[in-house]
Every structure is written in structure tokens, then in C-alpha cells.
Amino acid sequence: MFKLHSLVTAFALMGAMSAANAWETLPTQAPEPANNPSTPEKIALGQMLYHDPRLSSTGTVSCASCHNTMLGGEDNRPNSMGVNGQTGGRSSPTVWNSAFNKVQFWDGRAASLEDQAAGPVTNAIEMGMKSWDDVVARLKDIEGYQVAFKHAFPGENPISKDHATKAIAAYERTLITPNSPYDKFVGGDKSALSAEQIRGMDKVAELGCIGCHSGAAFNGAGMFQKFPMTPDGYLEAKYHFSKDKGVAEVSKKSEDEHFWKVPTLRNVAITAPYLHNGSVQTLDEAVQIMAKVQLGKELAKNDVADIVAFLSALTGEFPKQKMPTLPETTGKTVN
Amino acid sequence: MFKLHSLVTAFALMGAMSAANAWETLPTQAPEPANNPSTPEKIALGQMLYHDPRLSSTGTVSCASCHNTMLGGEDNRPNSMGVNGQTGGRSSPTVWNSAFNKVQFWDGRAASLEDQAAGPVTNAIEMGMKSWDDVVARLKDIEGYQVAFKHAFPGENPISKDHATKAIAAYERTLITPNSPYDKFVGGDKSALSAEQIRGMDKVAELGCIGCHSGAAFNGAGMFQKFPMTPDGYLEAKYHFSKDKGVAEVSKKSEDEHFWKVPTLRNVAITAPYLHNGSVQTLDEAVQIMAKVQLGKELAKNDVADIVAFLSALTGEFPKQKMPTLPETTGKTVN
Incomplete structure (x- = not known):
């Protein structure tokens, strides 16, 4: 596994990214593996x-x-x-x-x-x-x-x-939510984000959030990341973040302890609760915690508000689906 | 509650019905109460x-x-x-x-x-x-x-x-399944049922099934019915039909013991298992049991097959539905 072992690496990666094209819109088509083309x-x-x-x-x-x-x-x-x-x-x-x-x-x-x-x-x-x-x-x-x-x-x-x-x-692979306000903004519609959301977007870049939450889906390039980077006694007592050892629960290797997949930030405003154990109920709090234990920053109230406003701009359009009709079981029960 | 206390009453009712119009198609619109018109x-x-x-x-x-x-x-x-x-x-x-x-x-x-x-x-x-x-x-x-x-x-x-x-x-009230083969047949399309299904339809009338399972939805006129009418030791030991006292569980009156709503036969072929306690897995067996304990008849194998074929003709067309989008809970969990 490719893992980020330090904040420095994270920042370096972020620097490289923003030099290229830090802000990407969500593709409307997902990649398909060669052995499973969609029909x-x-x-x-x-x-x-x-x-x-x-x-x-x-x-x-x-x-x-x-x-x-x-x-x-x-x-x-x-x-x-x-x-x-x-x-x-x-x-x-x-x-x-x-x-x-x-x-x-x-x-x-x-x-x-x-x-x-x-x-x-x-x-x-x-x-x-x-x-x-x-x-x-x-x-x-x-x-x-x-x-x-x-x-x-x-x-x-x-x-x-x-x-x-x-x-x-x-x-x-069909469950994609394009055309969020963020996507519209990056696509050229400068009125799609509010001033507060634009400030939040800048802060997300400045602070280093997108060092890990990079790419079109804000879910990184496939590397794992340690969480919490800097455990905090108070937060640990309250949320028990470190109880679950993450990747190490599978690999049984001590160097994998508390490493996690970087989750997408797409639709994050509507997918409470937060973090691997779902212990944090509000996005405000999740943002403050991530800043503190991952980036070593105490955010001011208005910074949190701006970032949450930006994250809310990542809620996309949900495609209308037909309800499937499931074929019946006859002459048998499931139980 | 209006209840049928004897087989005789059931047959009398059936007689009255078939004289009028025993075979009704399913309405495509459900009745609405005055205090809740649909919008x-x-x-x-x-x-x-x-x-x-x-x-x-x-x-x-x-x-x-x-x-x-x-x-x-x-x-x-x-x-x-x-x-x-x-x-x-x-x-x-x-x-x-x-x-x-x-x-x-x-x-x-x-x-x-x-x-x-x-x-x-x-x-x-x-x-x-x-x-x-x-x-x-x-x-x-x-x-x-x-x-x-x-x-x-x-x-x-x-x-x-x-x-x-x-x-x-x-x-x-929108969940209606019209246009079953039975409905098409009753509506005039004589090719909608097979010869076996037509035989089953006749037998359902002759035997007296539609004494209780009457009307367009084959669910009676609102009366309750005793089940089993004639408890059978073997079936009781196997299926425990009489363990649940039905209406009496609510009314606490001994005269309501083992009385039940008459369930619809619409789509019965795809709604296994059967009877109030779901103890019977196949429609074949459900038909034999109902004939025996409700009507006092032992059905021949071909009678059962004909009746099951007819009941399968009560499977209607299921309307295509859009999947609803549920509004999100933010900043809270349900649990």
C-alpha cells in the first residue's frame, strides 16, 4: 500500500497538485474494469x-x-x-x-x-x-x-x-452525482458559489485539506492516511477514534495501525455522521477535529463556517431512478 | 363486526353474488375517504x-x-x-x-x-x-x-x-395491480385464460371459495370469517393455526376467537408464504388446507392444479414507480 507517513509528504503532494490542476469536476462516467464492461x-x-x-x-x-x-x-x-x-x-x-x-x-x-x-x-x-x-x-x-x-x-x-x-x-458505477455548485463553479459559472463558499474553497486549499482529499471526488490518489495523525486526549476520550486500528485490523502489521482510506467529500453535507466510527454528528465539528488532529490547526469560528459552506457546495445532483421490480420467490420462504 | 358464523351463510352469500355479478374486474382507482382526498x-x-x-x-x-x-x-x-x-x-x-x-x-x-x-x-x-x-x-x-x-x-x-x-x-391507494389475465378474461378477452385456468375459475365458484373471497379483490364484503372452521388435528400439530386467536386478541371476547379478515387473493401466487402465521409455503398446500378446514372437502390433485392455475391468473400489472429521494437529516443521527 502507498501511504502518506507524514504531514510533510501530504503538503508536498498538495503543492504538486495545485500546480497542475487542483480543482477538477466530477466525471459523469465512471471508469470500468476491462473484465466488466457495463451493459x-x-x-x-x-x-x-x-x-x-x-x-x-x-x-x-x-x-x-x-x-x-x-x-x-x-x-x-x-x-x-x-x-x-x-x-x-x-x-x-x-x-x-x-x-x-x-x-x-x-x-x-x-x-x-x-x-x-x-x-x-x-x-x-x-x-x-x-x-x-x-x-x-x-x-x-x-x-x-x-x-x-x-x-x-x-x-x-x-x-x-x-x-x-x-x-x-x-x-x-451509475451512482454518480454531478453538477454540484462546486462543479458548476469550476466549469466556469462563477455565480455558482457564494462569497462564503469561495472563501471556504481557498481555505481548504491553504490549510492542506486537499493534500489528502484530492482529485475530482476529493478522495485522494489511492494512498492511505493515518488518522488521527496527532491523537488528542480530550477527543480520544470523547470519540474513541483510536479504538479501531484501521488497515492493521486486516494486515495485522503494526505499521498499518490507524491508517485509513481517504473518504470522498462529495455530498459530505448530507452523509452525517462522520469519521470511520460515525462518532461525530455535525460537519462543523468534523471540520474542527480534522484540522486539529490532522493539520495541527485550531480553526476560528468563521473559518469553520466558510469551510462547511464550501463542503455543502459539493452536494451534487442525484439521478432519478426507477424503482426495480424484484422477481418473486414462489413456494419458499427466505427463513 | 359482521361475521359469517356458518358455512351455510357463506354459501347463501355466494349464491346471491353469482346471481348478480360474481366476477368483477379490479378498479384502477381506489375509493378515497371524504377527509383525505388524494393529491x-x-x-x-x-x-x-x-x-x-x-x-x-x-x-x-x-x-x-x-x-x-x-x-x-x-x-x-x-x-x-x-x-x-x-x-x-x-x-x-x-x-x-x-x-x-x-x-x-x-x-x-x-x-x-x-x-x-x-x-x-x-x-x-x-x-x-x-x-x-x-x-x-x-x-x-x-x-x-x-x-x-x-x-x-x-x-x-x-x-x-x-x-x-x-x-x-x-x-x-396508488398501489393497484390491474389487468391480470383474469381481468382481461372477465373484460371480454376469452383467450386471456388457459383451459386449466378456466376450469379452476369454475371450481373456485362451485366449491364456495368465493363465498368469502368475493368481490373485485377477492377479499369479501368486510365480514370476518372463522379459520379454521373445522380444526384438523394433523394440520394443527403441523401449522399451529389456532395458537393465534385473531380478532379475539383485540376484542378479548370469546365469540371472536379465530375470526380473521378475509385476505385478498390478488397476486396470491407471488405472496408466499400463506395464512395468518405464514406457516404454509406453497399455494398448492394452502388451497388444499382451505378446502379441507373451511369447506370440508378433500380436493383431487387435478382440482388443486386447476385452482392454483386460476389463482396465478390473479397476478396483475405492477405500476412502474420512481424511486423517491428522501430528504437528508443533517447534523444528527437516528440512533
Whole structure:
């Protein structure tokens, strides 16, 4: 993994970026891996699977339960709730614009949307299926899925884990929110941001926020970052940021402790609560905390207000979606 | 309550019906109460509220969780699952065409969709909110709902329990599935049903099924019916039908024991499992059980097949819906 081990590196990177083109608009098309080009049939199937609670052991939890496409792409809870009321220790990242993440999950343990989609389904506290074989068996029992998989994946053995996760990923690549006030401003419409938002935009650059939150999706170039850089006793006692060791929970290496994927700032104003454990409820507070523990700065009240105003300008346009019709299970229950 | 206390009454009613017009097509418009005429603004708000998990204590259960509008209007589970993985003893009735029910809930304890909508939200094992005051307070915190309620209910105090349940009911009145093969057949297209389905249609009339399952929605004229009429030791041991006392659980009167609302047969082929406790997984078996304990008949295999074929012709056309965009909660979590 490529990691930023110091603030100095972060600032150097930021310097390099702003020299080139620090302010990028969000592409309206997501990159697709060579082995999973999107098709309308895959996207339609993926939308069905994404919203289908029968992909969970109890038949009550779908991908959309924690990454709600009717909301900001998450669940407005500190920690997500999976089957049988179980909760984990992390906050759902938004699915909107996740196609622009270089890695997936807070600890970046999945390299692609396809890899990510496979995880929660068989996680005991998330969707709780015993195995993907069980998922595939359940899908094969549903006549409408036999048809939909065949359309999306003509050829041998249409219903498989590989195809299900590819379809879900293809659907997720359509979940893009372009045309935020920020994008309009960068695209040339200088009236799209208020004076306060423009001040916030300058401060975000000056302070160094975009050293990590760089690029069109404000989610960095794929490197991991330590959080908190400088732990603060008071904040630690209140928010327990360091309880979760981040990347190290997966790698089991001490040098990876408290390293995290850089999350997108796109739509951040509507995806409270904040940080990996969802412990911070307001954007004002999240901004102050990040400035303090990451950049060593105490922000004045008006700085916070300007930055929050700018961050609110990152809320994009959410595409109108048709509600999928899920094919019925006949003669069987999920439970 | 108007109840049928004997098979004889049922048959008499059926006789009267078929003399008039036993076979009715499903109206494409639901009746509306005088105090809640539908408007596009109410329907739009109702669709949002119906799909919003923030109407539950944990922020994870919406009306759509158990009455899934992407599926057959229910959850494909024997018993529904509410907040924190809790389950009750009854199976979710479908929301599709519920506007044509004379009473709501399996025990008919709500006289209208408006009344029904108020119940699950504050039921401890369903949506788990402590009170409607808490629900209203939560909605008032969400700016987008302030706007949507004002559009739907201009005037004083737009956000209230009364308005929320009215909006949900107005939305539910749009959930109608017309144009089933049966409707086409009754409407004059004699090729809409197969020979097997027509035989099943005749048998449903002959046997007396439509004595209770009468009218356009095959859900009766609003009377309650005893189930099982003639308890069967073997079936009781297997399915525990009589454990739940139905209407008597609410009225506490012994004469109401084991009386139930007559559920619609519309879309019955796609709303497994069956009966009040969701104990029966296949329609074949449900048909045999109903014939035996309600009508005292042992059906031959081909009779069952014909009737199931007919019942499958009651699956209608599901209107395409737009997915609602739910307004965000800012600076707060639901939990």
C-alpha cells in the first residue's frame, strides 16, 4: 500500500497538485474494469440485486439497507445494523460516487467495487449468508433471476457469485452525482458559489485539506492516511477514534495501525455522521477535529463556517431512478 | 363486526353474488375517504414516508421493509422482522390493492389505511418508535420534510401524525395491480385464460371459495370469517393455526376467537408464504388446507392444479414507480 507517513509528504503532494490542476469536476462516467464492461442488462440486474433483501440470511437486509440510494447513499446511523439487529463498529460509507474510490471499505481491503460487493453478503453481522453458494442457490430458485442473469451474462452458468458481484458493481458505477455548485463553479459559472463558499474553497486549499482529499471526488490518489495523525486526549476520550486500528485490523502489521482510506467529500453535507466510527454528528465539528488532529490547526469560528459552506457546495445532483421490480420467490420462504 | 358464523351463510352469500355479478374486474382507482382526498403532493410525500427507515427507532425499518413495493408487497418471510431483529407471530399482508380491503391488519383492527399506517410505527417489535410525538419531532428536524409536508398540507401545523398517516394512505391507494389475465378474461378477452385456468375459475365458484373471497379483490364484503372452521388435528400439530386467536386478541371476547379478515387473493401466487402465521409455503398446500378446514372437502390433485392455475391468473400489472429521494437529516443521527 502507498501511504502518506507524514504531514510533510501530504503538503508536498498538495503543492504538486495545485500546480497542475487542483480543482477538477466530477466525471459523469465512471471508469470500468476491462473484465466488466457495463451493459444496460448488467446494470438492471445489478439494481435488482442491490435492492434485494433476499441476499441476506433473514431476508431483511439488502445492500441498500446500509447504503441507501434513496438517501445520501448511507444509513444516517453511527454504525450500520445488519441481520438480527447486529451492529459493527464502523459507519457506512456512501455508495454515491464510490466508483471513483481507488479502494473500497474504510480499511481499503477491497481493490474494486466487484470485490467489495462480495464482502457484506457473507459477513455474519451484516447480511449473514453462510456462503455465496447459498446465495447462488437462492437466486437460482427465483425464476425471474434466471432470466435476468441470462440476459446480463449470456453463456454457460449465468448465475454465479462472479456475475452477481459484477452486476452490482456495474449498477454502482451509475451512482454518480454531478453538477454540484462546486462543479458548476469550476466549469466556469462563477455565480455558482457564494462569497462564503469561495472563501471556504481557498481555505481548504491553504490549510492542506486537499493534500489528502484530492482529485475530482476529493478522495485522494489511492494512498492511505493515518488518522488521527496527532491523537488528542480530550477527543480520544470523547470519540474513541483510536479504538479501531484501521488497515492493521486486516494486515495485522503494526505499521498499518490507524491508517485509513481517504473518504470522498462529495455530498459530505448530507452523509452525517462522520469519521470511520460515525462518532461525530455535525460537519462543523468534523471540520474542527480534522484540522486539529490532522493539520495541527485550531480553526476560528468563521473559518469553520466558510469551510462547511464550501463542503455543502459539493452536494451534487442525484439521478432519478426507477424503482426495480424484484422477481418473486414462489413456494419458499427466505427463513 | 359482521361475521359469517356458518358455512351455510357463506354459501347463501355466494349464491346471491353469482346471481348478480360474481366476477368483477379490479378498479384502477381506489375509493378515497371524504377527509383525505388524494393529491399528487400527498402521494409524493406518502411515498417518501413509506420508504423512509427513519420512521423506526433504529433507522433501519420502513413500511416497505415488511410491505416491499419492489416485491409482491410483503417480505417473503413467515413472520415479519422489525427493529433489532424482533419478530411477531403474523405474516405481512401485501400492500398491493390494500386500498380495496374493508378493514386492515389480519384481525381487522384498523378501519382505514390511515388508521393502519399509525400502528406499526409505534409497535415495539415493528418500528419501535416510543410515540408519534417522537416521530413528528424527527420529521420536523428534516428540512426537506418541512417543505414536502407544507406542499401536501398547506395551512397550520403541516407536520403531524394525522398528516403523515394521511399521506401514507394516499400513496397506498396508488398501489393497484390491474389487468391480470383474469381481468382481461372477465373484460371480454376469452383467450386471456388457459383451459386449466378456466376450469379452476369454475371450481373456485362451485366449491364456495368465493363465498368469502368475493368481490373485485377477492377479499369479501368486510365480514370476518372463522379459520379454521373445522380444526384438523394433523394440520394443527403441523401449522399451529389456532395458537393465534385473531380478532379475539383485540376484542378479548370469546365469540371472536379465530375470526380473521378475509385476505385478498390478488397476486396470491407471488405472496408466499400463506395464512395468518405464514406457516404454509406453497399455494398448492394452502388451497388444499382451505378446502379441507373451511369447506370440508378433500380436493383431487387435478382440482388443486386447476385452482392454483386460476389463482396465478390473479397476478396483475405492477405500476412502474420512481424511486423517491428522501430528504437528508443533517447534523444528527437516528440512533
